[in-house]
Amino acid sequence: MESLNLTEPPVLEVMDMEERSVDAVPCAEGRRESADKKWEQSPLDISYSPSSSLQHPCPPMRSKKKNLASKEKGFVNEAYECDQNNRETAQNTDIDGQDTEENEIITTYSRTTDNFPGQAKNSLDDNDGDDNKQIVKLRKEIGLVDCVGLIVGNIIGSGIFVSPRSVLHYTGSVGMSMVVWVVSGAFSIVGALCLMELGTMIPQSGGNYAYIHEAYGPLPAFVLLWMSVTIGIPSSRAIGSLTFANYLLQPFFPVGQEPPQLPLRFVAILLILTLTFINTKKVKWAIKVQDTLAVLKVFVLVVIILTGLYHLVTGNTSHFDNAFEDTNWNPTYFATAFYHTLYAYEGWDSLNGIMEEVKDPVRNMPRAITISLTIVITIYILTNVAFFTVLDSVQMLSSSAVAVTFGQLTLGAVAWVIPIFVACSTGGSLNGSTLSASRLIFVSARRGQLPKFLSYVHIKNNTPITALIFTASISMVMFMTSDVRVLINYISFSGNLMGLLCISTFFYFRIKHPDMHRPIKVWIGFPIMYFIIGIFLTVFPAIRQPMEVVASLVVIATSLPVYYLAIHRKDKPKFLTWFMDKVAYYSQLLFLAVPEEKEC
Structure with a gap:
């Protein structure tokens, strides 16, 4: 049985940052062989009185003072557990009636499914060998239905409920607002097709980051x-959570009064x-939460659509007269109007962020993208038609919660259900972004x-727990501002820059590596179209909103000295090395997390 040592300080792998290796962590078997070789070269003198017949502990570590952490956590001190294939014998230590400091036994974490801290087993009784061994890594657990639910749930969130007002404000007319929503949907399809080729060609989690790093x-x-x-x-998570809170609290306050x-x-x-928990x-x-909330958000939008279509077919078409006036x-x-619609479509690249956990990505990715984007674009267009059927321009521009105003004018006594379902919708989108954003942190x-501690995986749940906690922490910093439109402008400019950089890798791989294996290959015109429109969306808003652009450029500039x-x-x-060693060590103890392993 393989064991992981959590003695202080942890073994931190120092990577050569000029290397572009994908696999930074050696496999479990490789670590065992490396430990054996080091022991044979320079064995350590470790007091281990009850086990004098033990050839060598695995792996050799420091002890005594390092045992205090395990005593504070209340963990059971165990003897070293050695793999039967690489060790001659493994003898348990009886700690009853003996001083643990004299024995200087090192606490280890077993990576088997039935032996965790606080649940120690006698290693001599574990005769099942590799049958019970579980490699600590991310698992491929996401199928086609889950992929569709993830994309739909990630896209349909706060955007469809906060953006219609802003789009109407910047375009000035109902007709042009509808055009912008349709064009943005087509733009999202083009981007999804481009990333489909990149995602199946480089099947790594992390999305844009992974492709740019490789190129x-x-x-x-x-x-x-x-x-x-x-x-x-x-910014994106602050927008989603604030929108959730606004809609959830809105029924408790008078009409027109914000919480x-x-x-x-x-x-x-x-x-x-x-959601982090x-x-x-x-x-x-x-994934189950995502699928459930995706159904709820589609349900509330279908209610809005059917209500709007009812008013439309009964003759309420006056708001579409002179639609482009x-x-x-x-x-x-x-360009600013496109910012807000594209924010509503944000999330079409969700699968690229978790590619390592998708079952059969070459088969499931194209199907999931086709199904989900068709659903989303249809729902978005019909939802806007419903809004404009019931609400005039003045009502749209004066409402901070368009769906709530819509429900109050059409549903009467049951209008209170609209904000509840809208809150579920934004919560589902935030759950999807939690899943994908944490994987970006994990891969980085x-x-x-x-x-390095942000790449640790929980020893039992196989989730990137430290990356998830870090993602939650940086998200809450953005609550210093509650102006959603300002946050959207910040995120849209930086997002367009990142999108352009990512799409440029498409051309890089086509030119530099034309023979690279591509399970899916798309027409070259798609990335060209995306790149041209992306330049337009990046340059023109910079003229009108220079402060947001300057802030983004300052952030980019600060990345260089940090790097x-x-x-x-x-x-x-x-001091930095010492501090990071401490953080890594206590992260393992506090969160029961270890570096990811690779199967040999």
Whole structure:
């Protein structure tokens, strides 16, 4: 039975950041062989009085003071457990009536499914060998239905309920608003097709980060990672959680009165913590929550659509008369309107972030994208038709919760169900982003571009628990502002920059590696179209909203010294190394997490 030593300080792997190796962690068997070789070369003198016949402990570690951490946690001190294939004998230690400090026994964590801290077993009784051994790693547990639920649940969130007002504001007319929603849906399909080829060609979790790292190396990948960690992930999750809180609390306040900021932020933080807990327990739990909330959000949108269509067929078409009147033809306003619709479509690349956990991605990815985007685009267009059928331009622009106003005008006494279902919708989207964002953090740490402890996996649940907790922490920082439109502008500009950089890798691989295996190959015109439109969406809003652009560029600039000092330099400050060793050590103890293993 293989054991993991948690003695202090932990063994941290120092990666050469110029290498582009995907697999930063050696397999379990490789670590055992390495430990054997090191023991034969320079065995340590470790007092182990009850087991004098033991040839050598596995692996040799320091002890005594290091045993205090396990005593504080109340763990049972065990003898070293050795693999029967590589050891001659393994003898248990009887700790009854003996001083543990004199014996200097090192506490180890077993990686079997039935032997965890607090549940120690006699190693001589474990004769099942490899049959009971479980490699600590992410599992392929996400099938086609789950993929569809993940994409639909991740896309349909707060965007469809907060963006219609902003899109109408920037376009100036009902007709042009509808055009922008349709074009944005087509743009999302083109982007999904491009990432479909990249995702099946490079089947790694992490999405855009993984592709940029493979194409351009660690520095451009770190710039994207830095933008995601400082702007993208926390802003998008803050938007979703604040929208959830706003809709959940809205029924408790008079019409037209927005909830106070304190309870709004409290509910938003509570949602993030709850979803983080669910995702740390089991991937299947998170997927079940995602599927359930996806059904609920589709249900509430179907109710809105059917209600709107009823009013439409009964003759309420006046709001579509002169649909393009008062259209604002300013290209900077157009680009800003696209910002808000594309935010509503954000999430079509969800599968690329968790590719290592998708079953048969070459088969399931195209089907999932086709089904889910067809559903989403149809629902979005019909939902906007329903909104414009019931609400005029003045009502749309004056409402902070369009769906609530819609329900109050059409559903009467049962209008209170609308904000509840809308809250479920935004919660489902936030759950999906929790799943994908944590995998980006996990993969980045595995490659050495974030602290190594963020790539640790829970020994029993096989979830990236440290990455999930880190994702929740950085998300709550954004609650310093509650202006959703400002957050959308920040995230949209940085997101477009990252999207352009990612799509450029498409051309890089086509030119530099034309013979690279591509299970799915798309028409070259798709990435060209995406790139041209992406430039338009990046440049024109910069003219109208320079402060958001300057803030994003400052964030990009700060990534360069951080990369040089914390990653590229070989002679890192001793204090930083000592501090990260401590964090890694206590992260393993506190969260029962270890580095991911590879099967041999």
